Amino acid sequence: MSSLEKVVGVDGDRRDTLSKVTGRERFSGDYKVPGALALAIARSTEAHALIKNIDSSKAQALPWVVRVFTARDVPGENSYGIIPITKDQPMLAEGKVRFKGEAVALVAAETLEAAREAAALIRVDYEPLKASFTPEEALADGADKIHEKGNLCFEHDSLMGDPDKAFAEAAVVVEDTYTTSSIEHSYMEPESGFAVMEDDIVAVTVSTQNPHYDHADLCRLLGLENDKVRVKQATTGGGFGGKLDLSVHSYVALATLLTGRPSRLTYTREESFAASAKRHSFTMKYRTAADAEGNLLAVDAELIADTGAYASYGVAVAMRAAVHAAGPYMVPNSRVYSRAVYTNHVFSGAMRGFGVPQVALAHESQMEKIAAKLGIDPIELRLKNALKPGDKTITGQVLGDSVGIRECLEKIKAVRDGWGAAADDPDCFRGIGVGAMLYGIGNTGVSNPSTAQIRVNEAGGVTLYTGCADIGQGSDHALLAICAETLGLSREDIALVRADTKLTTNAGATSASRQTYISGNAVKDASEKFMAKAIEETAKITGKDIADLCFTGTGVKGAEREVTLTEIAESLKEQGNELIGEGYFDPETVPLDHHTGQGKPYSTYGFAAQLTRVHVDKATAEVKVEKLFAVHDIGKAIYPQGVIGQISGGSAMGVGLALMEEFDHASDKNFDTYLIPTVLDVPDVEASFIEHAEPTGPYGAKGVGEPALIPTAPAIVNAISDAVGVRITSLPANLERVHRALQLMGGK
Amino acid sequence: MAKREYLKPTTLHEAVEILAAAPGRRIVAGGTDLMVYIREGKEAPAALVDVTAIPELNGVQKLGDGALAVGAAMTHSMIGSDPDIRAVAPVLSDASSSVGAVQIRNLATIGGNVVNGAVAADTLSALAVLDAAFLTFGPEGEKRYTIEEFFLAPGKTAVGVGEVLTKILIPAQPGASHAFIKVARRRAAAISRLAVSVIANPDGGYARIAVGAVLPKPGRITPAEEALKEGFDLAAAKAAGEAAKAHVLSISGERPSMVYKLPVVSSAVEKAVIKALSLREVK
């Protein structure tokens, strides 16, 4: 069914909509796995300690217990980690523990009750070490080393121009220190998965954002060859970066490999809180200089992030934060020093935005301070400094054509003028605030390719093979749209095989807002190659000229009759060939220089601005976000409803970051005390987008997953400051902090 | 979770017998407090006795003098939408409507809220300003408690083992206006940082003020009430707030959480009074 209609840019129902709203969709924990062993993990009760002895005799002696595993049982290298240079995390603690909640031993039993009871009976003798709970403590003289190499996990320097001279000559210099909190991802589905032996292959079905990375580290941990491990992504109930690390995968794989029996594990919410990655808390010292007209001259930022006990994505977060430290503005001189520091908190990793939501609080607060000092309208100040095509970022990258920040700012300016002054109210203060951002699409300064294939299936139609994990954000739908548009089909005509390491090739992680742009390009490339190959072969079969032939979606026409895809495939097969389109895309990047931080970290950037109006209760300091308008330059909306969905959800997450989320490592065990926004806390988000087509993007697309969240918290904090006249520099802006601001205002 | 017996008597006498028949049996209504404690390992009752099917614990009765007898097993949803309660005790309707979120309110009962006796339980300040009384039934028959008699300490009430709270008695409040304010870290499913209940009747010359979440047990704040009676105007509202703050400080002291709570007691009491008396429009 060749479709004359366009597919890209058009709404339609996602394949998973009905199954999800009716509850028919199967997540890892919903599968029946006959004969599966239940697993439970004994976790460290110490934040930092040497392990003197592990006594599992009582656990082992319990009825129904099959086996207890410790680090000694790990057949391969007992260390993993998503960044190749920092594989520092054991799947089961070896010799020492570095955070409370770290896995020390694994129990496999016939029932979950028995496994849990046994795990509770495992006795570990610890010799406590001095624990560090802040980067300052960890870096202080006399701190106990958390890792052999010391407590500095990673540092990154960036220098452009002559910041000292610029500060000396500036008309205004503003400075402040900003802090943000540790945050739990709070995906609805906790970590979950199961393993079975498929002949001599350990096959793991799991909730994940990154099946091919999982596969590689499982091979490493288990000491198995590539073809002896298979990872299948199950339908995944959210990730937000927290399902990029290994979690249950290694435990089910180990238990199944060593017992030969299927096994399964789903974290309780408490385990998920205790043992999964958190958003890095940051402390950010900023100085920003401008001339008397408000042109930015220089930024000097020192960033320090608590990466917890293991590196996870710490390197990427510290580096990306540094690259984005100046925001979407043209700043000719800059110095940024960024560090990720080990502490004895549960590890911090990737979370929607990789450090950029944190620096956005700082650069957007600094813009407000400059605007106030110079008496310039805050949106005008941003417009004056907003990046344009051809401008240089603080890594010296010359931007291409798709730079929509000005248009975003123009739009929010018009909306703000439309909102007008809010009505006077004796019980509250009202304020309006702006947040703006840029966000590099894809991994920072490294090759991060994606691949895809198109093949003919049994039914004579086409199947798209992609390694890209759809974690609920809708990449399946977007990639199918790109495939359908390119092949001239409708989405329904295309079969999809997704995120299974046996059947699909690496598409890289579903992170860094990269899949629509990078995997989208790989899919487009695959589709084009598939068509070209089909036409070429038809030319051979029919003796026609390639120029006279035309791909129809189900075959090729232009000869006496249409030649079907099946016929073309047969013909190629006879020659030992295959009708396949193999797609590849790797964004063009230049690694960042180790000393100056200069380079081309990303091939394209998303841009956005958001506007909020808040209401601050004079009596109680409660903040209500009354309105939120968001506009994002996404290049091209492949699936407009999906874009709006991402912006709405991201903004909701931004409300949490701004007003209430703060993971207390000592006391937050579950959602009883860890509060995230409810629907009543989030305003109706007026989400919109502009399309500054990216020439290297599939149909012009960039990405939106993380940008969605980034401007929200700064916009809210700036609105609070507009309302009460006092700036809050630490997130979350909770009741206590806003109340303190009200008191300070009263004192003025 | 261990398996345990679940019993559901349909008469009050049966309930009392069942409770007495074996040790470790516990009353459950909505279970929204008790099940959380059981999961946390803080409670491990041998059996659960569900009291929600007992007729005496259900429904609202209008008593002769305009007072109401509210069944202890009524859920917060029922209380929030009951027209008789809304007419007599809107402060309670609002307090119940502020509990948790819809799913919780559909299960959780006022009896559970009261007997659990948490410092931050949302109906307690409302019941204090309503001068509510509590009826129980147990092996020794029926008992009646005033609010002072009923609440002993945080999490501790006068209801004995084997006793069932049957009804909450709410006197008529002719001519009075009411207000309830809850302050929490988010707009649903959040524990009160502070709650304020106010009933005021300038013509009758009385005012009743109570706060939740900042005092060890519910009770009225007489100095604040006295201050409000001075004029029932904006100045008196402010004075009532200040008096409430002084009272809370004298009882609860300067704990770290009080840095926020103490000044807000004063401004929130003032605001609740303004709202109750419509001294100005409050949203």
Ligand SMILES: Cc1cc2nc3c(=O)[nH]c(=O)nc-3n(C[C@H](O)[C@H](O)[C@H](O)COP(=O)(O)OP(=O)(O)OC[C@H]3O[C@@H](n4cnc5c(N)ncnc54)[C@H](O)[C@@H]3O)c2cc1C
């Ligand atoms: C997510 C969540 C949010 C919540 N939010 C709030 C909130 O905003 N405000 C608030 O105040 N509370 C809140 N709670 C607490 C709880 O919902 C309330 O206290 C509720 O009213 C308890 O009622 P229940 O029927 O569930 O009590 P249960 O858990 O069934 O019982 C609680 C206690 O009372 C005893 N009991 C119950 N009924 C009787 C009776 N008739 N006679 C004698 N003893 C009895 C039980 O034995 C038990 O000790 C929340 C709880 C949850 C889980």
